Amino acid sequence: MTGDFYGQNRFVPPMPSSPPPAPPDAGRAVAVALLNLSGLGLGYALLRRWVLAAVCWAATVVLLLVALPADADGVPGLALGLYVVFLVLAAVHGAVVALRTRLAWPGRSPIAILLGVALLAVPVGGSVLYDNARQEAIEQALLDRLQKADDLVTAAGRDSFGSGKSDYRSALETYRNLAVHHSGSRAAAEVPDRMKTYYATVGAAYGHKNYCDAVAPLEYLRTVPDTMPKDTIGSLRTWPDNRLATSLYECGSQRMSGGDSDWVTQYGNLLDTFPDSEPAAKVAPAVSSAVDAAAKEVHGDDPCTAVSQLRELKTQIGDLSGSAGEQSSDLDKDADRAGAKADAGDYDCGVHQYKHGDFDEAQQTLTDFASAHKHDKNRARAQKIAIAAEIAQTIPAAGKKLPTTASGGGISVTVKNDSPDDITVLYTGPVTGSFTLKACGSCKAYSFADTITPGFKPCSSGKSYPQRTISLPAGTTYFVHKPNNRTTSSPAKDTVKISSGYIYTECSYIMQSLGSGY
Numbered sequence: 087m088t089g090d091f092y093g094q095n096r097f098v099p100p101m102p103s104s105p106p107p108a109p110p111d112a113g114r115a116v117a118v119a120l121l122n123l124s125g126l127g128l129g130y131a132l133l134r135r136w137v138l139a140a141v142c143w144a145a146t147v148v149l150l151l152v153a154l155p156a157d158a159d160g161v162p163g164l165a166l167g168l169y170v171v172f173l174v175l176a177a178v179h180g181a182v183v184a185l186r187t188r189l190a191w192p193g194r195s196p197i198a199i200l201l202g203v204a205l206l207a208v209p210v211g212g213s214v215l216y217d218n219a220r221q222e223a224i225e226q227a228l229l230d231r232l233q234k235a236d237d238l239v240t241a242a243g244r245d246s247f248g249s250g251k252s253d254y255r256s257a258l259e260t261y262r263n264l265a266v267h268h269s270g271s272r273a274a275a276e277v278p279d280r281m282k283t284y285y286a287t288v289g290a291a292y293g294h295k296n297y298c299d300a301v302a303p304l305e306y307l308r309t310v311p312d313t314m315p316k317d318t319i320g321s322l323r324t325w326p327d328n329r330l331a332t333s334l335y336e337c338g339s340q341r342m343s344g345g346d347s348d349w350v351t352q353y354g355n356l357l358d359t360f361p362d363s364e365p366a367a368k369v370a371p372a373v374s375s376a377v378d379a380a381a382k383e384v385h386g387d388d389p390c391t392a393v394s395q396l397r398e399l400k401t402q403i404g405d406l407s408g409s410a411g412e413q414s415s416d417l418d419k420d421a422d423r424a425g426a427k428a429d430a431g432d433y434d435c436g437v438h439q440y441k442h443g444d445f446d447e448a449q450q451t452l453t454d455f456a457s458a459h460k461h462d463k464n465r466a467r468a469q470k471i472a473i474a475a476e477i478a479q480t481i482p483a484a485g486k487k488l489p490t491t492a493s494g495g496g497i498s499v500t501v502k503n504d505s506p507d508d509i510t511v512l513y514t515g516p517v518t519g520s521f522t523l524k525a526c527g528s529c530k531a532y533s534f535a536d537t538i539t540p541g542f543k544p545c546s547s548g549k550s551y552p553q554r555t556i557s558l559p560a561g562t563t564y565f566v567h568k569p570n571n572r573t574t575s576s577p578a579k580d581t582v583k584i585s586s587g588y589i590y591t592e593c594s595y596i597m598q599s600l601g602s603g604y
Contacts, residue, residue, distance in 0.1 A: 228264060228273035235260035236280060243287040247303040254288055258310065265318045277318050285322050292329045297336035301352070304330040331356060335365035342376050345395065350402045354409045361411050370416040373403055377424045384431035393435045396428035433464045437488065440475050445485055449475035467491050474514040477566045480579050484564035489518040495559030497584050502551040504529050504544045504595040507569040511594070515563030524552045531596040545593035560586050567594040
């Protein structure tokens with residue numbers, strides 16, 4: 087028997103394109119999340135998601151480029167925030183993907199979790215190292231600020247205090263900021279030593295004995311402790327006090343000896359600020375010595391300057407006495423003494439003015455002296471010199487010799503008044519004096535026509551005139567006749583060489599428009 091054999095057809099299923107998904111594994115998800123939080127993208131790498139791993143690497147590289155090298159400002163907040171958000175998203179996304187995806191390595195989730203935990207040390211350790219580097223950068227920045235402040239102080243020390251004051255203030259503000267706002271820094275620890283240099287530089291004028299220049303900076307230094315923490319100042323708080331007290335005294339003494347009225351301010355500040363100091367105790371004796379020195383100069387080459395100085399001292403000492411405390415009584419005595427010495431010195435000043443040809447000033451000075459000192463031993467001679475000074479303003483030769491208090495003589499000189507005004511007759515020579523003649527009631531002021539009339543002669547005989555006879559010694563006597571009621575008239579003058587054996591007559595008369603004559 088023959089026949090065909092027919093085979094039976096079978097169905098073969100196709101091969102799957104990828105491995106079937108792994109069963110859900112929470113441990114694996116946690117491991118990948120931890121590995122991605124490290125910032126190294128290792129979670130994606132173990133899932134063989136290389137593109138996503140590369141994105142993690144790129145983000146970390148960008149952060150490092152922004153953060154390094156570390157500086158005092160640190161990483162910008164926006165960049166750090168974005169990076170943290172990115173890591174959180176990468177951790178969440180990695181956990182979701184890893185829930186049903188097997189890891190390339192290791193095969194067991196607990197090992198992967200341990201690896202993720204261990205690798206978290208990378209960002210944590212990096213953060214610690216970065217923070218240390220940033221802190222060092224901050225320290226260096228603060229030290230740089232400290233150095234700049236030091237440089238300002240050094241530069242300001244080369245100029246006057248007035249020119250460098252703004253730099254001193256800027257440096258002080260830096261020191262204060264470091265001490266207050268960065269108290270734990272290395273720069274802040276250096277501030278106390280820097281303040282010693284600061285005080286020495288600002289107060290350098292005192293060390294050079296430039297006492298007047300030292301006053302302002304030392305006064306400024308006394309205000310510094312008000313702006314600085316106590317522990318940065320220490321004993322410097324009282325450093326300027328003795329130096330300022332000494333400077334005020336020395337500067338005041340220098341100004342007083344130089345005739346500068348600013349000495350009152352210096353001494354006044356000393357007595358107000360340091361009343362119990364050793365320099366303050368020297369003020370009253372110094373003032374007393376100044377009065378003595380000025381009084382001595384009254385009998386020197388320039389008595390008028392000495393008198394003026396004494397009067398200034400009287401006023402200035404009076405001003406100072408108001409702030410002198412216990413020394414005020416001594417200063418009041420010195421003020422009175424200076425005034426008395428000045429008043430007495432007016433005589434010497436008037437004589438000095440007369441000898442130097444300042445006849446107008448001499449007349450005024452000695453007239454005032456005689457009026458104010460009724461019982462002074464020099465009053466009589468002061469009156470004589472004042473008369474001679476007035477005559478010398480009209481007849482300069484009359485001022486060549488200083489008048490004495492001599493009076494009288496053996497030669498008669500009669501002065502008659504042929505004018506309608508009272509007149510004062512001044513004379514000087516071997517003797518000096520003055521007297522007044524009443525007006526002649528029947529007399530008139532002569533015109534020019536009268537004077538050219540033949541036979542014109544004032545004080546003619548046959549008429550009674552107001553008159554006075556004085557006795558003078560032989561020698562040259564200078565006369566000045568001045569009408570008492572005619573301020574615009576020029577005084578008449580005459581120079582007479584008087585000899586014994588003669589009788590002399592002076593006649594005073596007035597000419598219209600042309601002044602007075604004889």
